[in-house]
Every structure is written in C-alpha cells, then in structure tokens.
Amino acid sequence: MKQNIGSKKELLGDYGLVLGIEIHLHVKTQMKMFCGCSNTDLFDAEPNTRVCPVCLGMPGALPVPNKEAVEKTQLLGLALSCEINKHSYFDRKHYFYPDLPKGFQISQYKEPLCKGGIVRLQSGNGILLERIHLEEDTAKSFHEGEETFLDFNKSGVPLIEMVTKPMIYSVGDALEFGREIQEIVRHLGVGDANMEKGQFRVEPNISLRSPLEEKEQKIPEYKVEVKNINSFKFMEKAILSEIKRQKEILDAGKIPIQENRGYDEAKGKTVPQRSKEEAHDYRYFPEPDIPPMKFTSSYIEDLKKELPKLPGEIKKRLISKYDLGQHEADVLYNEELIELFEETGNLIQDYKKVANLLVNRPEHRDKTPEELLSYIAKEKSRIDDSEALQPIIDTVIEENKRIADQVRDGKEEAIEFLIGQVMKKTRGKAAPKTVRELLSEKLTA
Numbered sequence: 464m465k466q467n468i469g470s471k472k473e474l475l476g477d478y479g480l481v482l483g484i485e486i487h488l489h490v491k492t493q494m495k496m497f498c499g500c501s502n503t504d505l506f507d508a509e510p511n512t513r514v515c516p517v518c519l520g521m522p523g524a525l526p527v528p529n530k531e532a533v534e535k536t537q538l539l540g541l542a543l544s545c546e547i548n549k550h551s552y553f554d555r556k557h558y559f560y561p562d563l564p565k566g567f568q569i570s571q572y573k574e575p576l577c578k579g580g581i582v583r584l585q586s587g588n589g590i591l592l593e594r595i596h597l598e599e600d601t602a603k604s605f606h607e608g609e610e611t612f613l614d615f616n617k618s619g620v621p622l623i624e625m626v627t628k629p630m631i632y633s634v635g636d637a638l639e640f641g642r643e644i645q646e647i648v649r650h651l652g653v654g655d656a657n658m659e660k661g662q663f664r665v666e667p668n669i670s671l672r673s674p675l676e677e678k679e680q681k682i683p684e685y686k687v688e689v690k691n692i693n694s695f696k697f698m699e700k701a702i703l704s705e706i707k708r709q710k711e712i713l714d715a716g717k718i719p720i721q722e723n724r725g726y727d728e729a730k731g732k733t734v735p736q737r738s739k740e741e742a743h744d745y746r747y748f749p750e751p752d753i754p755p756m757k758f759t760s761s762y763i764e765d766l767k768k769e770l771p772k773l774p775g776e777i778k779k780r781l782i783s784k785y786d787l788g789q790h791e792a793d794v795l796y797n798e799e800l801i802e803l804f805e806e807t808g809n810l811i812q813d814y815k816k817v818a819n820l821l822v823n824r825p826e827h828r829d830k831t832p833e834e835l836l837s838y839i840a841k842e843k844s845r846i847d848d849s850e851a852l853q854p855i856i857d858t859v860i861e862e863n864k865r866i867a868d869q870v871r872d873g874k875e876e877a878i879e880f881l882i883g884q885v886m887k888k889t890r891g892k893a894a895p896k897t898v899r900e901l902l903s904e905k906l907t908a
C-alpha cells in the first residue's frame with residue numbers, strides 16, 4: 464500500500480504523508496436533533512427564527528432524540544460496513560464557546576451508534592473508520608469589527624461525525640475518500656452534503672514521517688488538524704501547504720507543534736487557530752436527560768433491508784454490463800438517469816449511443832425513453848453528408864437567385880431564408896449546421 468507520490472516527490476522529499484480525516488455532516492431530517500424546530504431550508508431562513516428553549520440552551524429545557532436522525536446515521540453506518548452498536552448513548556462534551564451557551568455539546572463518546580467500518584478506494588486501498596456518531600451542531604457566530612453576532616438556526620441540527628484511522632497516504636486518496644463519502648451520503652438521502660452551505664465539512668489531520676518511521680509503519684508523534692474546510696479544493700490546498708510547512712520544520716531538525724489550524728484562502732496557507740480547546744479535558748459523562756438507546760437484531764436486520772445498492776456497486780454493474788467507461792458510469796449511476804439509460808438502451812439495443820447522449824447532452828436528461836428514442840431516430844435519418852445535400856442546395860440557390868445575390872453582397876441574414884428552403888425540401892431532415900456551412904462555402908467563397 465505504498466502511496467503514489469509521483470510528481471509529489473518534489474513536495475515531500477523523502478518524507479511520507481500520513482492523513483486521517485474527520486467529517487462532520489448535517490443529517491437531512493424534518494426536525495432538529497433534540498427539539499421540534501424545523502430543520503428544512505435552514506440556510507435561507509432569517510437568523511434566529513428556527514429556535515426554541517432546547518436549541519437555545521436554556522436551563523431546564525429537556526432534549527428528546529430524533530429517531531429519523533438516529534436511523535439515518537445507522538443507515539450510513541451499514542452502507543460503510545460498520546458494526547451497529549446495540550447499546551448506545553449520548554454524552555455531554557463540555558467546553559465553553561459563545562456558540563454553545565449550554566457549556567456542553569450533546570455528543571457521543573464511549574458508545575457511538577456505529578463502530579468500525581471501511582471505505583474502499585478505486586486503487587483498492589481500504590480506509591478504515593474508527594466510528595460514526597451523532598451529535599448536535601452549534602450556533603453560528605459572525606465577527607464584525609469588535610462585535611460578535613450569533614445565529615441559533617443551526618444550533619441543534621443533527622450532525623454526524625465520522626473519523627478515519629490515520630491510514631491515508633496521498634492527497635489523491637484523501638480527495639477520493641471525501642468525494643466517495645459525499646456521494647454515498649447523498650445517494651442514501653442521509654444529507655444534502657452541500658459544502659458551501661456548511662452541510663459537509665472536512666478536517667484532515669496531517670503529519671509527515673521519516674523513511675524509517677514509514678518502514679516501521681509508525682504513527683508520527685504529532686499531527687496538525689486543519690479545521691472546518693468547506694470545499695475539496697481548499698482541502699487539497701490546505702494539505703499541500705501543510706506538507707510544505709511541516710517539511711521545513713522537520714528539515715530544520717525540529718518537530719511541528721501538535722495544534723489546530725485553519726485554512727486561509729486569501730493567504731493560500733494554513734494559519735494557527737485561536738484554540739478553543741487548549742489542553743482539553745471535555746469531562747465527558749453520559750447525558751442524564753436522555754436514556755440509553757437499545758437496538759435489537761431484528762431492528763438492525765430491518766434497517767439493512769432499507770439499504771439501497773450503493774453507487775460503487777451500481778457503477779461496477781454499468782461498466783461490466785454495458786461496456787461503459789468510468790466517467791459515463793459516474794454520471795449515469797443515480798436513480799433517475801439509470802432508469803432512463805437502461806429503458807432507452809433496451810428499446811434501441813444501443814447502450815453506448817444512449818450513454819453518450821445522456822453524458823454529453825444534459826438537456827436530454829429529463830426526457831422520457833420514448834422522447835429520447837424519437838430524438839435518436841430523427842438524428843439517424845438526418846441528412847448530414849454534403850454529397851446528398853449538394854444538389855438540393857444548388858436547386859435552392861437556382862430558385863432563389865435574388866436572395867443568393869444578397870448573401871453574396873454581404874447581407875448575412877439572408878442565408879437564413881435559404882437554409883429554411885433546404886429544410887423544407889428535405890422535410891426537416893437536413894442537418895442545419897451542415898446546410899449553413901455548405902451554403903456559405905458556396906456563396907461567400
């Protein structure tokens with residue numbers, strides 16, 4: 464499982480890259496995690512209009528867990544081959560920050576909903592997961608000059624956290640891992656995973672190790688975590704800039720400080736973060752207001768039945784059954800398109816043609832198989848070779864000498880009329896683009 468450094472050799476020198484990834488993602492539910500506040504279209508809502516005593520963190524307000532969020536977390540766990548924990552409970556994770564007025568976040572510590580799990584990458588590398596757990600998101604703070612503003616709409620939104628083992632060894636694998644999770648989350652309907660809206664946030668932890676440490680498969684003694692990245696492009700840039708920074712420190716014989724950093728797009732590099740959790744002791748303890756959750760084997764079996772085929776499997780089938788390329792499969796795998804593709808392909812027994820059309824011409828994607836079929840048939844009977852069109856064009860010019868002269872004199876719009884005449888004579892079967900080319904060749908040469 465040697466990483467593919469390739470052109471990155473220049474960047475890494477003799478060091479090996481070691482990455483772990485933490486992902487936080489919003490679960491798509493009707494209501495928030497522990498209250499009845501609406502969790503739909505939060506992004507467009509006026510600040511502080513989706514709030515109640517529970518998600519504002521008022522003393523004495525009682526949280527009630529959201530079953531839909533629990534099930535969706537477990538569904539994602541099943542999709543990633545996790546073990547579904549039969550005894551799970553929520554913990555309080557204590558820290559103080561203005562966007563968390565309770566002074567603690569309801570999260571999971573000792574007994575997460577899902578344990579283990581694996582994501583297979585195209586290279587064959589399997590990335591192991593530590594766990595998947597469920598928690599609540601915090602409020603959002605805005606800083607303007609000296610002032611800080613808080614919007615609690617996002618406070619209490621169900622949030623899935625997943626963590627990989629530090630076993631990703633290239634930037635490419637890190638990106639593929641992130642995109643794969645995003646695709647699965649969307650496919651399952653677990654979340655919209657829109658990164659710009661903060662619904663899917665990645666936090667790579669990055670370290671470098673010496674060739675010797677690499678040989679011994681040693682986990683480096685430090686790691687730098689880059690927090691809250693909201694695009695894959697930034698994740699890539701953040702990792703690359705960290706490699707450069709850490710390499711310089713190591714080359715000078717020092718060891719980088721273990722810390723949290725943020726990616727600053729304007730500077731194009733990571734910067735140290737005002738640490739809200741320095742030398743942290745979260746004083747976790749079981750959330751006393753929520754009873755532990757118990758799940759039976761039959762509950763888990765029923766949930767398994769709800770699990771649809773995953774994108775990876777569907778794509779594999781498309782590629783082997785219809786001889787498609789990876790890119791075509793990447794576009795066609797989702798539910799609506801695959802149906803249209805297969806039904807139309809069955810009708811005309813030419814899957815390649817249908818795949819090409821749907822991949823390259825998105826405007827056809829909302830057609831019915833019958834509409835697509837007649838479009839393809841029309842395309843087929845199209846007269847598109849100049850030899851067949853030439854005599855018709857000559858006749859039209861002959862019959863419309865005055866208009867043809869206008870085109871010759873530079874009145875370009877007049878050509879439209881001649882094209883129209885050719886179309887009429889061929890009962891709409893001529894390819895207009897070719898007709899135009901032939902006509903202007905003839906009249907403006």
Ligand code: ZN
Pocket residue numbers: 495498499500513514515516517518519619
């Ligand atoms: Zn609420």
Ligand code: MN
Pocket residue numbers: 487598624
């Ligand atoms: Mn978290």
